[in-house]
Amino acid sequence: MNVEVAYALPHEQKIIALQVDDECTARQAVVRSGIVELFPEIDPETTPMGIFGKAIKDPGTRVLIEGERVEIYRPLIADPKEVRARRAAKMKAQKAAEAEQAVKE
Structure with a gap:
């Protein structure tokens, strides 16, 4: 086969x-x-x-x-859960910075 x-x-x-x-x-x-x-x-x-x-x-x-x-x-180089958590934290910080900048304008 x-x-x-x-x-x-x-x-x-x-x-x-x-x-x-x-x-x-x-x-x-x-x-x-x-x-x-x-x-x-x-x-x-x-x-x-x-x-x-x-x-x-x-x-x-x-x-x-x-x-x-x-x-x-x-073998995995990085734990997928950790990578997703870091990406989510980065996006949250970016959105907070954008919201803060919108308030200042």
């Missing part, structure tokens, strides 16, 4: 198509794809994975289906 393995960095991505047997797991597909040779920071035993954007709890037991793409996830 045909599957893909994908990994993306901020300025580079790689999608490798490969043929695997019917009982191939997500982890096995990653190893067989050879993507670890291109990106040595990937550890198939511990790196989080998903299929089409949905995380897999245990890539070692998740058997793939024809046409699926295994995505290898990188």
Whole structure:
């Protein structure tokens, strides 16, 4: 069956198509794809994975289906909740400054 393995960095991505047997797991597909040779920071035993954007709890037991793409996830640089909170605080401060400036005019 045909599957893909994908990994993306901020300025580079790689999608490798490969043929695997019917009982191939997500982890096995990653190893067989050879993507670890291109990106040595990937550890198939511990790196989080998903299929089409949905995380897999245990890539070692998740058997793939024809046409699926295994995505290898990188660690987050910043917590999305913190980023949203900072953005909201910045917008609030900006609106307060605009309101203060309107009162002065």
